[in-house]
Amino acid sequence: HCEKTPSARKFFYRTADILSGNYAHIPNHLMSCKYCPTHVKSSLSQKKKSHAEDKIKLTRGSQRIFFNSIWDRLHLARKVCG
Numbered sequence: 612h613c614e615k616t617p618s619a620r621k622f623f624y625r626t627a628d629i630l631s632g633n634y635a636h637i638p639n640h641l642m643s644c645k646y647c648p649t650h651v652k653s654s655l656s657q658k659k660k661s662h663a664e665d666k667i668k669l670t671r672g673s674q675r676i677f678f679n680s681i682w683d684r685l686h687l688a689r690k691v692c693g
Contacts, residue, residue: 627682665680
């Protein structure tokens with residue numbers, strides 16, 4: 612949404628653990644970026660409201676599994692695309 616603007620942000624993480632520990636930077640950027648579409652901010656705001664309640668329902672280790680899955684998908688795509 613803002614990649615060709617002067618205030619563009621880039622999120623590069625070396626490991627899945629670093630990604631999971633710093634993930635809050637991404638939604639925080641989306642909420643504050645003037646180039647992010649309003650519907651994205653609205654959807655993100657709604658999801659943030661239910662996050663704490665939803666997180667209670669998850670088993671211990673679910674977040675690590677989720678971020679490892681995201682990490683694997685991202686890096687597999689990079690290997691395939693070259």
